[in-house]
Amino acid sequence: MKRCAALCAGVGMLAVLAGCSGTPEETPVASSPSTIGTTSAPAPAASVPPAGPLGSAAYQAELTKLEQSLAGPLRTLTRVRTAEGLTEAMTTLADSLDAASSQLADLTVTRRLTAVHEVLQDSLGSAAETLSNSDRTEANARCGGVAYTSQKVQRQLRADLSGATVPLDRLGLKFGGTLPDPGPEPKPVRPSNGAIVIRSGPTGTGRLKITNGTANDVAVSIVTDGKPPAKPHVMMYIQAGKAATISRIGGAYHIYFKSGADWSPTRRQFGEDCSFQKFEQAFGRNESWQVNLEPTLGGNAKTTEVEAY
Structure with missing residues (x-):
């Protein structure tokens, strides 16, 4: 009817x-502190910085310590199962990145490393800020799926740190190997x-x-x-x-x-x-x-x- x-x-x-109906003569230069604000978080490496200035080998050792301290929060980001868990993982990782940036600011490096050293500090702080300001991430996880949203966060993190990891690699220094890689973003x-x-x-x-x-x-x-x-x-x-x-x-x-x-x-x-x-x-x-x-x-x-x- x-x-x-x-x-x-x-x-x-x-x-x-x-x-x-490559390696030139290394001259000591004190790094400038990071301009990115920090939040309280456990120190990612030794509480007392090594005596400077640090050359490539000593600096690489510090980078390795920082990367090891970030490995846990990064793993958590890839294993979350709920929207609330994703938000918590992002907050924890942001705190860890801020702490890593502050730890780098306490180091003194040679002139050869000054530029990449400061870029890495700023990149870590900027990435932490991005994670902290993602107010809609939890809501997006509820509608688009937690795994899908987490992968978008991971891609953004890699992009935020690429400005530092690429020039570090050119100097033969390694950082970022523990960053999760979810692959390219779907078209x-x-x-x-x-x-x-x-x-x-x-x-x-x-x-x-x-x-x-x-x-x-x-x-x-x-x-x-x-x-x-x-x-x-x-x-x-x-x-x-x-x-x-x-x-x-x-x-x-x-x-x-x-x-x-x-x-x-x-x-x-x-x-x-x-x-x-x-x-x-x-x-x-x-x-x-x-x-x-x-x-x-x-x-x-x-x-x-x-x-x-």
Whole structure:
């Protein structure tokens, strides 16, 4: 039985509209302290710095000590299993990087090593600051997956320290060998507008036209009554500012939708800035509707936030 209805959304809600069925001489130079602020953390190496100035061999020994002190926090970063665990691992690693930067500032090196020595201090401090300021990392881990988000953090860490590890390597000094390497970042894949991501179960004559009036891409899920949103009857991808229609919907259902950026076709999830919502209204068998995913003045198509799926 076909049914027609008219719904409009209120402010802060989403609208449902009308619907119808090398080595030179080495000269001592005192290093300058790191300009990056530090936080309290266990000393990464011996508490008393060696007498300077340090040449290449002695400096390499200090770098090896620092790297050994960072190995534990780096391993933890790669083994986290929860969003909260990822945040905690990042905070611990940031403290350790800050402590390593401070330890380097206490060393005196030869002129040949001055430039790379100071660059390494600053790089460690900058990397620590980046880890400390990632306010959205935990939220992104909830929507994009902990392992996926952790790998992004690891890539950023390698990038932040590459300005120091590369010139150190040119001087025959090694640092950064314990940095995790998750491999290259996957190339972004944006599905075409209206692409069916999932379809399962029996078909019917239900029809739903969705207009995405928001600034973000969305994945709209048709979820059969009694089923969880992670197991939709149909999931369709709709690009920002475009519309698409889902046909052959079988049975009564609810509408869920998630939005964000950095879509992963294998995980069927956005990796950043995610939002998850559900229309409170239920939709009947073999009905036709038009839905506008945009806040509209004076409407009544209320939505609620839901857990990540």
